Amino acid sequence: MIVNLEKFIAEERPKWEQLGAILDRQAQDPWRRLSLAEARELERLYRRASADLARLATFSAEPETREYLERLVARGYAEIYGTRNTSQRFRPWHWLIVTWPTTFRRHWRAFQLCIALTLVGVVFGGAAIAFDPGAKQSLMPFSHLQGDPRDRVAREESGKENRIDGHQASFSAELMSHNIQVTIDVVALGMTYGVGSAILLFYNGVILGAVAVDYILAGEGTFLAGWLLPHGTIEIPAILVGGQAAFVLAGALLGHEVRKPLWTRMRVVVPDVATLCGGAAVMLVWAGFVESFLSQHHQPVVPYWAKITFGVIEVIALTWFLRFSGRSAEVKQT
Secondary structure (H helix, E strand, C coil): CCCCHHHHHHHHHHHHHHHHHHHHHHHCCCCCCCCCCHHHHHHHHHHHHHHHHHHCCCCCCCCHHHHHHHHHHHHHHHHHHHHHHHCCCCCCCHHHHHHHHHHHHHHHHHHHHHHHHHHHHHHHHHHHHHHHHHHHHHHHCCHCCCCCCHHHHHHHHHHHCCCCCCCCHHHHHHHHHHHHHHHHHHHHHHHHHHHHCCCCCHHHHHHHHHHHHHHCCCCCCHHHHHHHHHHHHHHHHHHHHHHHHHHHHHHHHHHHCCCHHHHHHHHHHHHHHHHHHHHHHHHHHHHHHHHHHHHCCCCCCCCCCHHHHHHHHEEEEEEHHHHHCCCCHHHHHH
């Protein structure tokens, strides 16, 4: 029972205002994480305000104060007990620099498997061309790669042939859609317990190895590096990330070392599979722009050393990003 209502309100109002100030700060920055001390203070002030509201509810006097306190308690309740739902909202920047790279590192073994399958394909394709140059008619799906590399380089460097001149934007869109489709195919084939994904990754490696050896044997290694490095250093890892997602999915289907129902296993891995697919899509969009606006322009328009340097910088940046980005968040979680 409140003996002196005015004195009670005067004594408790500073606590209410303190609670309101904390809630205002959180409203201005919803993603700000409270420290342990701040969280305890918030809970203490909320419980005290709730108790004060219960005591005021027995009085008909001070309706404005009671309404103010009701709103304050409601905001405190939403902040404390609604935090879990709020944290699940999609935050693009957080997803890009924390969720995606940490998910990638969590499934590093699946990515290693993709690298191994692709490298086996590279060795096979390169050996096939080295021992039988005529095999490229069967191995290479693109007509512009089936001719003599020296003829193509001569045409490209002469400037007489520029099949994308004035159409870079549309060509870029075509590249993005094609590469994303390939990656989607790799991921979807994870439903074959990973067998289809493994075959597709191997075949992509075969094409890459065949093209590389064909141009190197023709003495056009510099052209090859200047052509492939700017976009390939992102495009190829993107397809590997798609394969990584496929093998994560395949692992859930196989259920090795996890004795849980299939639906439970699938529900656990779906967020990671979606994150990896999203990351691969981001990489392929970038690779499409680079291939259209840089990779397809050759010396003397763009020096090979500049294109190769750009590709090397991309490799370093991507490696650092996937290895280190978001590590501070991982430490906090542990």
